[in-house]
Amino acid sequence: MKLEKGNKGNEIGSNQNWIERLSKSNDFVHEHTSLIDKEPFWISYYRTLISTDILHQDVLPFLQKQLPLEELKSKIPVQEIIFTKNPDEIIQKILNGFLAIQKQQNDQECLLINIANSNFRDVGPPTMEASALGPQIGFIEELDTNINLIRKRLPVPELLAEEMKVGELSKTRVAVLYIDGIADPENVNTVIQRINDIQYDHIQDSSYISAMIEDNSNSLFPQSITTERADRVAAGLTEGKIIIAVDGSPNLIILPVTFMESFIAIEDYSYSWILSNFFRLLRLAAIFISTLISPMYVAIMTYHYELIPSRLLDTLVASRSAVPFPPFLEALFLELMIEMVKEAGIRLPLKIGQSLGVVGGIVIGQAVVEAGLTSNVLLILVGLGTLASYTSPVYKFSNTIRFIKFPIIFFAQWFGLVGVFLCFQFTQIHLLRLTSLGRPYLSQYPVRKTSFQDLWIRTPFSMQKLNPSTLRPQEKRKSTGTGKKMGPVNDFYE
Structure with missing residues (x-):
């Protein structure tokens, strides 16, 4: 919507246009602050977007004086005040919680005052990335x-x-x-x-x-x-x-x-570097357990009995003696059941979801074993894999691990351990080709010394002197000790 300079009729028409557009909503207010028509001021706002306290305490008391808008701007004790004639800007600001002030109803000039209602929840601890040690401050929706x-x-x-x-x-x-x-x-x-x-x-x-x-x-x-x-x-x-x-x-x-950052928890830096490396490697091993434990069960029980030790084989045969399904259907059924229990626990109200996740999982699992639909050995393995899938501090990565096991189970049924190996190779090739913002996602090639400071393993803070080279940082040193830049350190990056 553009206004032609010098054309008063167009200016008034444009002014009336934005008022008419906004007045179609019942929560839009356009009113006169005086009982006399020729006296100022006219105010326009959405009552559902503004703070009424700011309006009555910091704005309306100053509108009783006969002041031009430019002078009124310096009198009102609100930080963000804009003087404009652009109707598009006026509409956008009012929709963001601003108050529009005009001296007369047909004036093109408006004073826009930010009195938006900014009530949000208080800053609290993070809910999805809780930690036992370290700061307990999480972001909010503002x-x-x-x-x-x-x-x-x-x-x-x-x-x-x-x-x-x-x-x-x-x-x-x-x-x-x-x-x-x-x-x-x-x-x-x-x-x-x-x-x-x-x-x-x-x-x-x-x-x-x-x-x-x-x-x-x-x-x-x-x-x-x-x-x-x-x-x-x-x-x-x-x-x-x-x-x-x-x-x-x-x-x-x-x-x-990078891929390895999905295994780095922020509380790793609250422990000694030896303990941090243990927990980091434990998370990495847990991802392999979660992804491969059910497919390996299907492959071995279907094609490779000779790989099972004789004592363990007796236990597995006794466990599956009453199960009428092949290992593939047995594992698929149990994995899908566990996923449904987890999804139901997330979608239900908090207290009900917690009860369902704990009690429901135990009761259903025990009932399934007693009914002979699955073996108790597989129930233990699937439970272990489910726990392992949630060891990653990054929730989105945990969802990936939850899903990726299913195609591997199908390949394990078709080709045995060869199918598991093919899936592993396909995943590795995909990760090698994957990039994040154009940078290598897997960070295995080319190998850099900075990858062994705080990526694959965590070294003591005294040895973490360089920023990760995969980010191509302008300043390569983390600390100089003098507060001055020391320039690039190319010998560590070549």
Whole structure:
């Protein structure tokens, strides 16, 4: 909607147009603050978007004076006040909780005052990434509060935030954060360009953004990490990562990432480096157990009895003697049952879901064994695999592991251990080809010394002197000891 200068009729028409467009909604208010028609002021706002306390305490008392809008702007004690004549901007600001003030109803000039209702839940501990040690602060659904939590941890002017709006209808605020001088400018430009290229009506959560800017949207493996922990975000920024914060979402996106970062918990840094390495390797082993334990059972029990020790074979034969199904159907049935119990526990109300997950799993499992539908040995193995699938600190990666075992079970039924090996090789080839923001996802090739500082294993803090080379950081040293930049350290990266 454009206004022609010098054409008063068009200006009044445009002014009336935005009032008429907004007045179609019952929660829009357009009223006169005076009993005399020729006296100021006219105010317009959505009563469902504003704070009535700010309106009555900080705005309306100043509207009793005969002041021009420019002078009124300096009198009202509200931080964000805009003077504009653009009807499109007026509409957009009112929809964001602003109050529009006009001296007369037909005036084109408006004073826009931010009195938006900003009631959000209080900052609390993270729910999906709980830890026994370390900070207990998680993000919430308000963008400015989340950026505030990050800036409190990194109070440096080099921490930059570039904000944009995404979504034709939702107009969702999205902020890209990085540390200037550390983050690779190519990574920053790539993220901003991909976000600007998004063509979608409604952006409801940060998961929408992560799915739309991934290098391979058809891959099961997440090429970004979503986190609600402020300490994890701050640590990523100092290494040269890019952070994407979305208004309305408590989960922030970290880019680029590697495969091994899915096994790194933030509380690893609260233990000694020896214990941290033990737990990290335990999580890595748990992923292999969760993925392969059921397919290996199917393959061995179907084709490779000779691999089972004789004493264990007697136990397995006695366990399966009353089971009428082949190992493939037995394992598939039990895995699907466990998945349904987990899904039901998530979807049901909290207290009911907890009872179903604990009591329901035990009762159903015992009933299935007693009915002879599955063996108690397989029940133990599936339970172990289910526990192992949740050892990853990244929830999206756990979902990947939950799903990937099913195609391996089918290949184990068709080809035995050869089928399991083929699936493993296919997954490894896929991971080798996968990238995150153009950087190698698996981080195995080329091998860098920085990968052995805090990726595959965690060394003592005294040995973690370099940022990960896979991020191509501008500043390669983590600490100089003098507060001055020491330049690149190419001999560690070549």
